[in-house]
Amino acid sequence: MSGGGRAINVLSVAEKPSVAKSVATLLSRAQGMRVREGRSRYNKIFEFDYSIRGQHCRMLVTSVTGHLMELDFEERFRKWHSCDPADLYAAPVRKFVPQDKMDIKRTLEEEARRCQWLVLWLDCDREGENIAFEVIDICTAVNCNLTIKRARFSALIEREIHDSVQNLVEPNQWFADAVDARQEIDLRIGASFTRFQTMLLRDAFVIDSAADDRNLVLSYGPCQFPTLGFVVERFWEIQSHEPEEFWTINCSHRSEEGIVTFNWMRGHLFDYTCAAIIYEMCVEEPSATVTRVRQQEKFKYPPHPLSTIEMEKRASRYFRMSSEHTMKVSEELYQAGFISYPRTETDNFSARTDLHAIAQEQQGHPVWGSYAQRLLDPSSGLWRNPSNGGHDDKAHPPIHPTKFSGGETNWSQDHHRLYELVVRHFLACVSQPAIGAETTVDIDIAGEQFVASGRVIIAKNYLDVYRFESWGGSVIPTYVPGQQFIPTTLTLDSGVTRPPPLLSEADLLNCMDKAGIGTDATMHDHIKKLLDRFYATKDQNMRFSPTNLGEALVMGYDDMGYKLWKPNLRSMMEFDMRAVSEGSKTKAEVLETCLQQMKACFVDARSSKQKLMEAMAVFFERAARTARDEQHMMGEVVRLCGLCHQSNMVLKRNRDGNLMVGCLGFPQCRNVVWLPGSVSEAVVTANICNSCRPGPVYMIQFKFRRLEIPPNYSVDHLGCIGGCDDTLQQLTEICGTGSRMSARAGAPTPSSTSVHRTNSRQQACSNCRQLGHSSTSCPSVTSGTRNSRSRREDQQDGGLSISCNTCGASCPLKTANTANNKGRKFYSCQSEGCNFFVWEDSLQNGGGRHGANGGASNSRAHSNSLGGRGRRGRGGRGSNNATDGTFVSATGDPVSGRCYVCGDPSHFANVCPNRYA
């Protein structure tokens, strides 16, 4: 290395010790490099001589460990009761070096004093640029004559590092400003909302979390809350799911080569009549003709190179490891030198990476070594350059093995697993895709198309090493176009739609990634925070549910009309940050507008704190009740009970928050009138209804939530629960009676953003949908309260009902409205999952046609036909009255037909005893 003139001292600072070491090693080419200790034991100082553009330099390379400084309020605003939380939007903040970083600060000061240049080797992203300015602040404070330069590099590769030091640039103030703005906004919003909601709610309710109440912090943060929002939203989606019965035609054919199932091209239909008509057409003319046989080569491609989020998702799926634990283990593997830097967004290898060398190291492994050998043997043709996932953080390569290990003695099972995942993932992504031969056979029965397919794996390739993935193969017998055959079975089967599953950790990471919540290095922290704050729990299947606390907080803000639990706020901030980093907005501008908006939002939210209190009251007992609260719990008298004539009926909320007028004689008298779920307030007035008896019946002043009732209804309504009030009945019908079963449920296509929800995990009564009782003791059967389930095309006949032979629940009398049985009356069970059904005339004719045995056995047979595809839920009723020759669909419509298998008109093929004979 040649150099002219007098040597200058150049202080180089990297973001972490490992980068300092790499940079120093690469620049010095490991020759003449000295290592000495700094004040911090992790951050060594590397010294060597180097020449930058002909200038002879004494290089001193050291590091920080991420941010050197923190942002916080000035001391006098730090105590929670020191100020109004709203003041935190303007309270002075300052940056300071926390105690545990003081050693690094001192090292920088000492070295900077004797240097002429400062070269910043921080990661090349916005955070890195911000840390660069922290380092500049520290260093220039002790040496104002420093020449400051920035090294820009995209990988720790020799040529890249030499290039960057020969082409030093200026640090980018805009990038650093964007981070400053982000930090300040996060701090002010987080602190203000956290203090506000903690102080408001912690002492007002008995929150039964594992934490001591006094230590409980109900935190709010622009990342943790949207993360919670994802969990709650999915939970609500599941709660509001209405199972819908569907119908599908299945066809199978047994030949000498085996049995094949052909699937209906229409998938499934929700209209029973339609499905039944088509089915009957097929049954009339069951001969199948092969219309097309296709053979195609299909590929299953290996994954992209491994990024942090992908590693977390896969470790969660394959090993049930939490993302937080995965990061801890991967950090340890990285520290010990076995894998590359584990916090990377990059899923594309640089063209300069020696991929073969990485694979070569693994050839000696007892398990996957032979695969690595085969991979490196050119004659195998197994090698393939990895695909590009399209992400590059310009700082780190994809995660890959950096040192061979057959397993270390101090490794836990999870260390072994994660190392194996990193190695196998690497070997997979430099391998050829798996190849399969797929055969698809199309057939036609009476004009209906069915399809069956089979797959034979021709070459497993990467699947040989990537044991975490599989590709199912199934053999299909030979068919030729034009071939005809009679199906072995042809059945009309039913199933019910199912709600989506709870979010898994991988799902949650996906949601966060898509919405830009957190970074690859922090996403697992936000997830863990939900658990630590008792906002969510993770079940045995690694799936997340909100706790009552988490749900109540989201519900409270949602009721205020704020989307603070949605990712929008973060997206908006991210948008502004980008503007600052590109120079199109200044830090001051963004801070001013954003904080102004957030303060207005905060003040407004605080003025609606009642919503938060109400949402909490849905789930939690009040800690100390005031006299007024007690009065409210007792309820205000509306009338004398018309059922028991002994006790008063009072207006109150049940413990789930649903408004009701219930008899004080409970539990002896179970008379109750549930109020529409869209009621936000209800107060008993002194007005007395003129028509309802026995009087007096006091009228109630209602206030409805505007968004939850149709536009032609007024939000204010003076109503009567005595039975005379059509408006109230209509709104009950429209909105349902659960306080959270909002009218949004009636929207034609409920989207994930406007899901309706219930407020309790209790099983609701299948009859009236209310909580706190089962359908067998449902008071609305006798009080005649209409419910949404009774809004069907069938006519319900004057409240007549019988007890279900199967489950004992109420079976109301109804009138069929189908062509074959128009006007014929039947009883059908209201109970969820019960299939009991009986024609009224069959009861009159001796009653022997329906018995408990018949109902139960039909139900079993029908369940079997589902073949595990779906459980029968609410609305999924259907009962096959075997002796009657009719099939009753989910809507109660009896339809005639006959069995394809044996021709018996008394049943359909799906319950035929000879179906597989």
Added chain:
DNA sequence: GCAAGGTC
């Protein structure tokens, strides 16, 4: 006692 972002 609050956030989110670095990193050990």
